[in-house]
Amino acid sequence: GAVVSQHPSWVICKSGTSVKIECRSLDFQATTMFWYRQFPKQSLMLMATSNEGSKATYEQGVEKDKFLINHASLTLSTLTVTSAHPEDSSFYICSASSQFFSGANVLTFGAGSRLTVL
Amino acid sequence: AQKITQTQPGMFVQEKEAVTLDCTYDTSDQSYGLFWYKQPSSGEMIFLIYQGSYDEQNATEGRYSLNFQKARKSANLVISASQLGDSAMYFCAMREVYNQGGKLIFGQGTELSVKP
Numbered sequence: 622g623a624v625v626s627q628h629p630s631w632v633i634c635k636s637g638t639s640v641k642i643e644c645r646s647l648d649f650q651a652t653t654m655f656w657y658r659q660f661p662k663q664s665l666m667l668m669a670t671s672n673e674g675s676k677a678t679y680e681q682g683v684e685k686d687k688f689l690i691n692h693a694s695l696t697l698s699t700l701t702v703t704s705a706h707p708e709d710s711s712f713y714i715c716s717a718s719s720q721f722f723s724g725a726n727v728l729t730f731g732a733g734s735r736l737t738v739l
Numbered sequence: 740a741q742k743i744t745q746t747q748p749g750m751f752v753q754e755k756e757a758v759t760l761d762c763t764y765d766t767s768d769q770s771y772g773l774f775w776y777k778q779p780s781s782g783e784m785i786f787l788i789y790q791g792s793y794d795e796q797n798a799t800e801g802r803y804s805l806n807f808q809k810a811r812k813s814a815n816l817v818i819s820a821s822q823l824g825d826s827a828m829y830f831c832a833m834r835e836v837y838n839q840g841g842k843l844i845f846g847q848g849t850e851l852s853v854k855p
């Protein structure tokens with residue numbers, strides 16, 4: 622089945638530094654990738670939608686200059702948290718889709734990345 | 740705008756019994772998909788079951804079934820014969836075909852605890 626690899630699974634960084642999280646589709650071409658953020662005991666909140674070769678579409682309230690998303694190829698999307706602060710500490714999870722819509726089996730999630738900013 | 744509501748923050752069920760997790764949704768799109776995911780403490784999102792808006796029969800996957808009532812806009816998850824390993828967060832989600840760019844929107848989640 623479709624596999625999405627997300628790396629790193631966890632990262633600790635100092636306040637003010639930038640952190641990059643990668644999301645790779647291993648055995649399919651991901652035309653669309655979604656980035657979510659999840660705080661403890663809360664739901665997944667969609668941050669942005671990225672389509673290969675074009676600019677990401679950010680959800681309302683998400684700072685595009687802080688959360689840089691790049692989808693340069695059909696198998697890789699990256700989320701960079703710039704100038705991270707403790708309030709950015711969260712669980713970030715990506716999801717990849719091979720086509721616009723054709724049922725459940727084309728939306729695959731990565732295992733998530735837990736970011737802690739000291 | 741699409742909206743997913745799960746009104747049960749936490750649920751308890753005795754091992755081997757069945758449990759129903761509630762989910763209601765709101766959408767103006769005629770074509771959409773409804774999903775249930777399980778999230779254990781490890782954080783991974785495990786796909787459980789899918790129901791398309793045009794599917795006439797309720798979806799079933801092993802011990803999971805989806806009670807789809809389109810007129811009421813509800814998509815409840817039924818877990819039969821609960822197991823200790825079913826203890827986790829459960830999320831209902833919806834994806835519209837033509838609106839919202841196909842993105843998946845989640846409900847608030849229900850934390851299920853299975854008692855031995």
